[in-house]
Amino acid sequence: MTEKIAVLGAGSWGSMLADILVENGHEVRVWSKSKEQVDELNTKHTNSHYIKDFTFPTKMKAYADMSEALDGVDDILFIVPSQATRSVARQANEVLNQMNIKPYIIHGSKGIEKGSxxxxxxxxxxxxxxxxxxxxxxxxxxxxxxxxxxxxITLVTAASDDMPSAEHFQKLFMNDYFRVYTNNDIIGVEIGGALKNIIALGAGALVGLGYGDNAKAALMTRGIAEISRLGVSFGADPLTFSGLSGLGDVIVTATSSDSRNWRAGYQLGQGKKLDDVVKDMGMVIEGIATNQAAYELSKQRGVEMPITSAIHAVINDEETVSDAISNLMAREGRSEQV
Incomplete structure (x- = not known):
């Protein structure tokens, strides 16, 4: 069955999820606040700032007017930077208040809101x-x-407190190269997806300093341990963190040069200042804001997160990357199972 789907956000991941939905036979409206981006998508069918050398289907339509994008839709995918999600959701709610529709809502943004x-x-x-x-x-x-x-081949998870809704999105997105599993642990899936960006920053920094595979494996493994500790403190299922949205996402984000968080960490490891790294990237680096939120949460909840704390010290110019690594390695010995 064909569905009308609004994709709010036209970054790299948003535009590719929109492409999947079009390929799966759905009517897709992509919204962006950038008129230039909308014009490029509609005329050249490209999104050159985010996805190089890729042509989107002509059936995929882009809009700068959210009212047009949301008109009569069955589903809304929010996929803007996490710190912008609230303002975009508020705008969407104002539009929905004027329409007689009640769509399914899903998001693909990986972050934790600062402050709240x-x-x-x-x-x-x-x-x-x-x-x-x-x-x-x-x-x-x-x-x-x-x-x-x-x-x-790509495998992901659709999670919701309402399993029929997770299964609904599983059907919408799944095809021969994009496989979707379901999960009812939305807390764990969101925390894993958000905090893996912190580990990716650290992994990039290690490579920037010249460390090898042993160091990267250590960072990812212990990173999963502290992500799980924080997630469990909120009621998440610890098994979620050994799945696609936990371990799986850490592996790809902490090893791939396509990851903007990894690339940002790599530049930090080479000695660049954070402001210069952000300017050089030209795109949102989710791990920076998420690191601040996770660091503050760890203090509030009494959850030990040494990697998150070390990266926080580097980002806030309190330690060099080399000093942060030395301090982590000098920590008192302990059981791996704690």
């Missing part, structure tokens, strides 16, 4: 009136947009 420490499903729940939505879900997992553009 809300996960993105919580932001959407707060900003989208209940009368304007059927349910809220998340899609997450090891999914570099560049690999999806090459039709590489």
């Amino acid at each position: 420490y809300d996960r993105m499903s919580q932001v959407l729940q707060e900003e989208i009136d209940e009368k304007n939505r059927k349910s809220i879900s998340v899609i997450s997992g090891p999914s570099q947009a560049e690999d999806v553009a090459r039709r590489d």
Whole structure:
């Protein structure tokens, strides 16, 4: 069955998920606040700032007017930077208040909101009136947009407190190269998807300093341990962190030069200042804001997160990357099972 789907956000991942939905036979409207980006998508069918050398289907239409993008839709995919999700959701709710529709809501943004420490499903729940939505879900997992553009085999998770909604999105997105599993642990899926960006920053920094595979494996393994500790403190299932949205996402994001968080960490490891790294990237580096939120949460909840704390010290210019690594290695010995 063909569905009308609005994709709010036209970055690399948003535009590739829109491409999948079009390929799966759905009517897709992509919204962007950038008129130039909308014009490029509609006329050249490219998104050159985010996805190089890729042509999108002519059936995919882009809009700068959110009212046009949301007109009569069955589903809304929010996929803007996490720190912008609240403002976009608020704008969408104003539009939905004028329409007689109640779409399924899903998001693919990987971050935690600064200040409130809300996960993105919580932001959407707060900003989208209940009368304007059927349910809220998340899609997450090891999914570099560049690999999806090459039709590489990709596996992700659709999670929701409402399993029929997760299964609904599983059917919408799944095809012969994009496989979707379901999960009812939305807390764990969102925390894993957000905090893996912190580990990717650290992994890039290690490579920037010249460390090898042993160091990267150590960082990823212990990174998963502290992500799991924080997630469990919120009620997440620890098994979620050994799945696609936990371990899987850490592996791809912490080893791929396509990851902007990895690239940012790599430049930090080479001695560049954070402001210069952000300017050089030209795109949102989710791990920076998420690191601040996770660091503050770890202090509030009494959860030990030494890697997150070390990266926080580097980002805030309190330690060099080399000093942060030395301090981590000098920590008192302990059991791996704690």
